[in-house]
Amino acid sequence: MSQDTLKRLVSQAAADYILTRIPEGAVIGIGTGSTVNYLIDALASHKVFNARYHGAVSSSNATTARLKMHGIKVLDLNDIETLPVYIDGADEINHHGHMIKGGGGALTREKIIAQVAEIFICIADASKRVNTLGHFALPVEIIPLARAALSRKFLALGGRPVLRTTANGAPYLTDNGNQIIDVHGLQITDPVTLEAKINSWPGVVTVGLFAKRPANLCLLASATGIEMIE
């Protein structure tokens, strides 16, 4: 089965989970990425979504555009008092529910919404499951002025910092107008401590380690079916 097929399967399972477990009138937090795109399509295909839920909060401009394309109401997080669930993909996840995220560049808004949500559900194909985080380069959203200083700090950590660029070689800019450094070659044995450490460096907006607030539930798709890990 292709990775794409697995992403579609896990997204359908996640849509069923939401529609059967999340009470009417709720707002649903929606992440970013190709897996989440399938989720949005799956939710929209259940015609009851708009009648059942108040709407969605979105973690990126791309997700907002897709939700709106399907006629799903997008709300501002500032107007929401409670968010029962946030659902998103991951670049890597370990057995504690710690994740590397930000491959799609939306890590800052993802972390803000995840922090507000009562339950964080991670949806992924099983290739994202690892014992030790770090094979996938760690994305860090930064203020451009701090790029060289932070790169030296990542080198001192034993990593190889690479500024994310677009196809034409220009620095990639996040929805917040910041840059991203992808740090290659880290073996992240203590994600909670490393997240706090990198977050404390001036110029770091958000580190793509989601360990202090891990996933509460993970749906992982493989050729043998959907595994639910709590």
Ligand code: 5RP
């Ligand atoms: C975006 C993310 C995504 O969740 C992560 O990159 C996984 O993406 P995909 O579902 O396309 O594999 O963190 O910032």
